[in-house]
Amino acid sequence: MSNSSTDNDKDPDRKSNPWVQIARYSQLAFVLPAATVVGWAIGVGLDHWLHTTWLYILGLLLGILAGFVELVRTAMRDGQ
Numbered sequence: 050m051s052n053s054s055t056d057n058d059k060d061p062d063r064k065s066n067p068w069v070q071i072a073r074y075s076q077l078a079f080v081l082p083a084a085t086v087v088g089w090a091i092g093v094g095l096d097h098w099l100h101t102t103w104l105y106i107l108g109l110l111l112g113i114l115a116g117f118v119e120l121v122r123t124a125m126r127d128g129q
Contacts, residue, residue, distance in 0.1 A: 073123060081116040088112015 092108020095101070 070127070073127065077120055077123060080119050084116035084119065085109065085112040088115065 088108040088111045089105060090108070091112075092105035095104040095108065
């Protein structure tokens with residue numbers, strides 16, 4: 050059984066399609082802020098649950114890190 054996402058990445062016509070490339074890079078416009086907001090929200094929830102005042106900063110930093118990891122993964126995948 051083959052993996053459809055792996056087949057799509059190996060297809061040269063699909064990779065050279067400009068609409069596919071636009072879609073891949075435009076997703077980063079949503080992934081970076083979403084990861085940041087989700088990390089912040091988890092931190093705020095943990096602050097409220099554990100009665101602390103600093104975990105939101107840790108959640109914010111982890112969310113930003115997750116967004117940048119996805120950015121690098123997308124850039125590396127398209128660079129190959």
